[in-house]
Amino acid sequence: MRIALDASYSLGTHLTGVGVYSREILRGLAAAHPEVRWLWCYRAHRWRESASEGLPANVGRRLLWRAPLAHGVDLFHALNQRADSSIPGRIVSTFHDLFVLTAEYSSPEFRARFAQQARQAAARSHRIIAVSAFTARQVEELLGVERERIRVIPHGVHLPTQTPPAERRERLILFAGAIQNRKNLARLIDAFEQCEPGWRLLLAGSQGYGAASVLERIARSPRRSDIETPGYVSDAGLHDLLSRASIFAFPSLDEGFGIPVLEAMASGVPVLTSNRSALPEVAGDAALLADPLNTESITQALLALTADEALRADLVERGLRRAQQFPWKEAVRKTWDVYNELLGNGA
DSSP: OEEEEEOGGGOSSSOOHHHHHHHHHHHHHHHHOTTSEEEEEEOHHHHHHHTTSOOOTTEEEEETTTHHHHTTOSEEEESSSOOOTTOOSOEEEEEOOOGGGTSOSSOHHHHHHHHHHHHHHHHHOSEEEESSHHHHHHHHHHHOOOGGGEEEOOOOBOOOSSOOOGGGOOSEEEEESOBSGGGTHHHHHHHHTTSOTTOEEEEESOBOTTHHHHHHHHHTOTTGGGEEEEESOOHHHHHHHHHHOSEEEEOOSOOSSOHHHHHHHHTTOOEEEESSTTHHHHHTTSSEEEOTTOHHHHHHHHHHHHHOHHHHHHHHHHHHHHHTTOBHHHHHHHHHHHHHHHHHHTO
């Protein structure tokens, strides 16, 4: 059996959520099924970079456009919502989110390109993996995909070997993700300004769409000296921050899943997040939820967390239990089940 996957997004050190997902699924499947010949395919602009990527013994490397045509694969998996028209045969596509179709969180050019690619992938895919029930509903409603073709397989998280001791925690409120309008950071800054002196806010992430307005808001904050913006942080850097933070604040306006929420929970950090999009689905009863469009709601939740050590301790315990329900191995296993379903019934 030969199965090809688009590995383009798995390269590099500055991985987005799609990149983390791609890496985990690619390597997880290759390790779990050594009997399969896997082809990791790369788009032309990533081909040279892929040459330095070490491959498992049962994995080959191909240019994306020629792999399905020249090597007779049984199935192709687009790990992002992009299934090019040149790819024949059985196709699985993973849809991570569709917020580009519902709000102006990116440039008009990007939105137009994304919409075209998403509609093409929806039309051409025999099965669609949605990373949350929320995203599955959007695929069904916005793209007209019948529910029978959609399978919900959540993202995952790796649990640390040990939770950092409470005495290492600082009066630090951490956000991790791109600095962009969609992450709702202006309202988070408004809320932080109401916290008592001694607390700091650290916004870890590279600059995205609308970053200039966020940075301008920070510059005029009366708590400017208590707000840090270190830019992108490595995996090791994020692990260190999660081991020191006392609160993780993620009041995003729209998420197809929300991996940072799980990562914080797995690291023993109490979470404040939004009560909309996929975030309540991910958080369950293990986070404090706020209305991301209501600054007062975010403020009250943040003040409750900064003031109540017992509340923070309770959310830490709930979060650790919640994170255990999302192992990456389960995402890999369910993805393999989708392949078997598709190949077995001849759809």
